């Protein structure tokens with residue numbers, strides 16, 4: 001047995017030195033809590049060291065509560081907390097951090113994970129591997145002039161959308177629907193069956209029970225494995241609900257920058273707008289349309305424009321759900337969103353009640369890249385199927401009432417004859433996937449290729 005000579009002390013690596021340096025206490029700048037009004041914390045002190053969107057950590061009894069500066073009034077900064085303010089007193093210190101209130105460092109290891117609006121894991125599966133690059137929550141969209149055009153069709157695995165409402169890589173669409181018409185099931189089908197490389201799903205303002213149902217029953221283990229899910233439930237502070245939407249885009253941007261085709265979905269953009277409204281009202285903004293504040297309508301495009309083609313290979317194709325209760329499609333958020341996106345998919349309760357899922361009304365939905373994105377060979381098929389749907393829809397009431405007499409119109413007779421097959425085509429079970437090619441072939445068979 002030979003004895004090793006005593007090891008020479010190796011000099012510390014640069015990385016270790018850097019890490020040590022980062023731990024060194026520097027001067028701390030802090031103000032003090034002087035008032036709490038509803039959701040708002042007012043902080044006095046070195047206000048000029050604080051900036052809009054910057055972070056403050058308020059010291060509560062149970063530790064530091066991260067807050068974001070959302071405004072200033074007189075000699076005070078107005079901040080909103082990311083957590084409960086329980087136990088915070090007047091005079092508590094509020095430490096000024098030299099960073100934006102939110103940023104994440106996503107990595108490949110985030111696939112299959114569920115995170116919150118601060119980028120922390122909430123699935124009990126241990127720490128998240130951090131990537132080398134910092135993605136700020138409120139990134140700017142890529143410059144319009146440097147962006148690529150919307151790419152080739154993206155197979156979503158759902159035949160109704162694939163054939164009638166083809167979506168291209170980098171396209172952004174809205175899904176307009178009320179509650180309980182099948183949004184969650186549809187999003188989970190898209191996440192599982194799309195040909196995109198990664199799905200990033202933001203669940204904003206849902207109830208906790210719905211989140212679990214979505215993860216376990218709809219998405220399932222296989223769907224989750226190719227997804228990153230960002231969650232802020234309805235009981236979380238407004239800032240968390242709003243930022244969950246930002247984080248969803250930040251994570252999508254990371255995968256896009258890796259060259260991936262990303263499918264980004266946010267359910268729902270309405271709840272994001274509501275969270276922004278609550279923040280705006282707390283900061284003293286005037287309510288305008290339906291109580292929504294002006295920043296809601298400036299934040300919506302800033303968020304939605306971040307999806308789309310990038311400047312490199314990767315793309316973010318996006319679907320944002322918009323809640324339309326009682327068929328009020330002219331509600332201000334729906335209106336604003338429709339103006340920004342490249343198409344909309346309308347889901348209807350009446351169709352869901354008939355038992356046809358996904359309950360998409362094809363005639364009321366449009367993809368603005370059609371017909372350019374459609375294989376010219378299939379254009380006649382789509383046109384013909386749409387015509388049959390339109391003819392049937394015009395006569396539907398009469399047919400249902402039995403007031404239409406067969407033989408009165410050859411066109412209507414044909415529509416009546418074809419409708420059961422088209423309805424069956426539009427319906428799709430949640431465990432079933434259909435590619436673009438298969439979808440067109442099947443539709444062509446139903447309506448006849450001419």
Ligand SMILES: Nc1ncnc2c1ncn2[C@@H]1O[C@H](COP(=O)(O)OP(=O)(O)O)[C@@H](O)[C@H]1O
Pocket residue numbers: 177178179180181182183184185186357358428429430
């Ligand atoms: N593709 C489908 N096949 C069969 N049933 C469906 C389908 N999509 C939705 N459903 C039914 O509709 C219900 C509500 O769907 P869900 O996605 O939770 O609605 P939302 O998210 O819009 O509130 C589901 O529990 C399920 O019974």
Ligand SMILES: [Mg+2]
Pocket residue numbers: 183184210
């Ligand atoms: Mg749902």
